C-alpha cells in the first residue's frame with residue numbers, strides 16, 4: 278500500500294469531523310472519496326498532507342508514519358495536495374506559481390522537464406505563463422493548481438473537488454487530465470461531489486457519511502449500488 | 513515660500529520619504545506574512561540609531577562600518593522577536609500586540625539603563641557641510657540618506673521578485689497554507705520577513721543617527737508614522753507602503769515647515785482617515801478574495 282489510514286479520528290475542538298476511518302490506496306491507482314457536504318472529505322485530505330492533526334489513529338505513506346509530520350515535510354516525502362478552491366497564489370504569475378511547486382527541487386534539468394510536462398498537459402497555461410494567477414478563469418486556475426502539484430514531482434496526488442464550479446466542458450477536460458496522470462503512473466486520491474465523474478475515473482471508492490465510511494468497494498460495484506445510485510447519482 | 517526654502521523643503525521631503533519608506537516597508541512585509549503587527553518596530557529603528565551611536569561615537573569605528581553593522585544587528589533582533597514572541601503567540605493577535613508593546617518598553621528601558629535617559633546623545637556629524645542648490649543649503653548628512661534608502665529598497669524588491677526565497681516569502685503572504693503544501697517552511701519565512709524588517713528599520717535608524725535626536729524613546733514618533741504609512745499603503749502591500757511613504761513624507765515636511773510638526777502629524781492622520789474613507793483597502797491594498 279502506498280497510503281494507509283488506520284482508524285483515523287479528526288476533531289475540530291471537541292467535535293469529531295472524522296470518526297475512525299480506514300482507507301488503503303494502492304500504488305498506481307485512483308481512489309475516490311465521495312460524500313455529501315460536511316462529510317469530512319476535505320478534513321481527511323488536509324490531515325493526510327499535515328495541515329491538520331489527527332487526534333487518533335495512524336497514517337502511513339510508503340511505509341512511514343506521517344501523522345505527526347509537518348506539511349512541508351509531507352510534500353518532500355512525495356504527497357502533493359491540490360486544495361479545495363484551488364488556492365493558487367493570486368498575485369504571482371503562472372510561471373511563478375509553478376516555480377513554487379518546484380520549491381524543494383534542486384535539479385535544474387528535472388525542473389525544466391517538469392515545466393514541459395505541465396505545459397503539455399495544459400497548453401493554455403503556456404500561453405498565459407506571464408499572467409497573474411488571480412486573473413485566470415476558474416478552470417485555468419484549477420489547471421494551474423494541478424500543474425503546481427505536479428511540479429513537486431509527487432508519488433501521490435490528493436485532489437479536492439477539482440470539478441467544483443467548472444462548466445461541463447471544463448469538467449471533461451479535468452477528467453481527461455486525471456486519466457492521463459493515471460496512465461502516466463501517478464497515484465491519485467480524488468475527492469468529489471460529482472460522484473458520477475469520480476466513480477467513472479476511479480477503480481476504488483469510499484462513501485463518507487458524517488465522518489464514517491458508509492460503503493467501500495470497487496468503483497464499478499459502487500456505481501451499481503442502489504443506495505449510491507439514489508443518494509449520490511440522483512437516479 | 514521663497515525659492516530657496518522651496519528647494520530646501522523639497523529635498524527635506526525626499527529625505528523624510530526615504531526614511532518613512534525604509535521603516536514602513538519592513539512593517540508591511542512582516543504584517544504580510546504574519547497578519548500581525550510588530551509594535552516594537554519603532555524600537556528597531558531606535559536600536560539601529562544606538563548601534564551607530566555606540567560603534568561610531570563611543571567606539572571610534574568608521575561611520576559606514578557602524579551603519580553596515582546596524583543592519584545585521586537589528587535583523588538579528590527581528591529574528592529573535594520571531595522566535596521569542598511570535599512563535600509563542602501564534603495567531604493570537606492580542607497576545608502578539610501585548611508582547612511586542614512590552615518588548616518595545618524592555619528595549620527602551622534596557623537602552624536607557626545602559627546609556628542613560630538624560631540628555632539626548634550627540635553624534636559628531638561624519639559629513640559636515642551642505643550642498644548648495646540654488647540658494648538652498650541642504651546638509652550632506654541628510655542627502656546621504658536618499659541614495660542609501662533607494663539602494664536598500666531596490667535590493668529588497670529585487671530579492672522579493674527574483675530570488676526563489678523572496679518569491680516564497682510572497683507566496684507565504686498570499687496563502688500560507690498553500691505555501692506549506694509546496695514545501696515552504698512558514699516559520700522560516702516568518703523569520704526571514706522579521707529579519708528583513710529589522711534590517712531596513714535598523715538601516716533607517718542608523719542613517720538618521722547623526723541628524724536625529726537620539727533617545728531611548730525616539731521610536732515612538734517613528735512607529736506612529738510607520739503605521740499611518742502602512743495603513744494608507746494597504747497594510748501588507750510593500751509597493752503601497754513606498755508610495756504612501758513618499759506622499760506622507762512630502763505632506764509632513766511641507767506642513768511642518770509652514771506650521772509645526774504637531775499639526776503635520778495631525779494632517780497625516782487626517783490624510784489616513786480620508787484614504788480609508790475613499791479606499792478602505794488602502795492605496796494598493798488587496799481586497800480579500
Ligand SMILES: Nc1ncnc2c1ncn2[C@@H]1O[C@H](COP(=O)(O)OP(=O)(O)OP(=O)(O)O)[C@@H](O)[C@H]1O
Pocket residue numbers: 289294312313314315316317318319320321361470
Ligand atoms: N476549521 C473548522 N473548524 C471547525 N469545524 C470545521 C472546520 N472545517 C471543517 N469543519 C467541520 O468538519 C466537518 C467536515 O468538513 P469538511 O470540510 O471536511 O467536509 P467536506 O466533506 O469536505 O465537505 P464539502 O463537500 O462541503 O467540501 C463539517 O461538519 C465542518 O463543519
Ligand SMILES: [Mg+2]
Pocket residue numbers: 318319320361437
Ligand atoms: Mg470539502
